[in-house]
Amino acid sequence: MTENLFKDEVVANQFNDYNDVLEQVLGYNFVLSILKSTQAKKILDYGCGPGKVSLRLANQLSADIVAVDESAKMIEIAKRERKHQQIDYKIVKKDNLDFISDNSVNGAIACYVFINNQSEQRILKIMREIYRTLRPNSHFIILDTNPNTTGVPFSTFQNGEPGKFYSYGEERVEKLNLDSQEKLILHDFNWPNRMYETNLKRAGFSEITVRYPKLEDFSAEQIQQIEQEYHYKSWLNEKTQAPFILYQAIKK
Numbered sequence: 090m091t092e093n094l095f096k097d098e099v100v101a102n103q104f105n106d107y108n109d110v111l112e113q114v115l116g117y118n119f120v121l122s123i124l125k126s127t128q129a130k131k132i133l134d135y136g137c138g139p140g141k142v143s144l145r146l147a148n149q150l151s152a153d154i155v156a157v158d159e160s161a162k163m164i165e166i167a168k169r170e171r172k173h174q175q176i177d178y179k180i181v182k183k184d185n186l187d188f189i190s191d192n193s194v195n196g197a198i199a200c201y202v203f204i205n206n207q208s209e210q211r212i213l214k215i216m217r218e219i220y221r222t223l224r225p226n227s228h229f230i231i232l233d234t235n236p237n238t239t240g241v242p243f244s245t246f247q248n249g250e251p252g253k254f255y256s257y258g259e260e261r262v263e264k265l266n267l268d269s270q271e272k273l274i275l276h277d278f279n280w281p282n283r284m285y286e287t288n289l290k291r292a293g294f295s296e297i298t299v300r301y302p303k304l305e306d307f308s309a310e311q312i313q314q315i316e317q318e319y320h321y322k323s324w325l326n327e328k329t330q331a332p333f334i335l336y337q338a339i340k341k
């Protein structure tokens with residue numbers, strides 16, 4: 090099994106420095122509004138990394154957050170830079186959430202975690218653990234890079250090579266642009282829609298829906314507001330093609 094690159098200190102620090110404006114505008118903001126609308130009061134952030142998403146949730150929702158990651162380096166950065174009284178950061182070992190009891194959280198997210206796991210069995214195990222911890226009628230939200238736009242250059246990253254066919258679970262090179270002109274080179278895996286849908290169902294989830302947000306879904310006025318809020322307007326293919334895939338599923 091390929092080792093999780095995010096356990097490496099240099100990679101963890103570089104990921105922490107990455108400007109995730111695109112992820113915010115076309116990903117995390119949707120996650121936040123779903124959790125807001127479901128009034129989740131205890132949220133599990135699986136694969137929280139350096140805690141950027143957990144902190145944004147804590148600042149905008151009156152919810153407690155259990156934020157877990159298997160990288161001790163990521164948890165170290167999160168605790169140091171994004172400490173918050175509503176967030177409990179924890180290292181997770183062997184995808185085992187035994188420190189969270191059954192039916193005890195009412196919202197769960199996994200952002201850019203499954204693309205970083207090579208083993209489908211492992212992904213299923215994580216989904217089952219998340220299902221176990223969720224209360225009935227709670228939502229699980231997954232954000233990942235869009236398997237249908239592999240090879241497309243977006244303004245802050247490119248996943249895979251243009252024109253190359255990637256088979257089920259095949260390793261891809263992902264390049265994240267850093268402010269320093271340097272690129273953070275990661276290796277992730279090509280998981281098509283059916284991997285998510287099959288395993289969410291196997292884990293017990295229902296009412297599975299998928300969305301592909303892109304910039305042209307917003308009005309000109311909204312885009313102007315976004316550009317002012319994020320001090321960013323170097324958009325590329327994200328105007329017309331969706332960089333991310335967003336799954337929503339319910340534990341009935």
Ligand SMILES: C[S@@+](CC[C@H](N)C(=O)[O-])C[C@H]1O[C@@H](n2cnc3c(N)ncnc32)[C@H](O)[C@@H]1O
Pocket residue numbers: 093095096135136137138139140141142157158159160163181184199200201202205206215
């Ligand atoms: C690309 S980062 C995303 C971090 C955060 N979710 C975000 O959106 O900013 C992926 C994170 O998932 C963690 N991760 C990957 N596979 C994992 C697993 N099986 N169990 C726990 N954490 C995992 C990595 O250590 C890394 O911190």
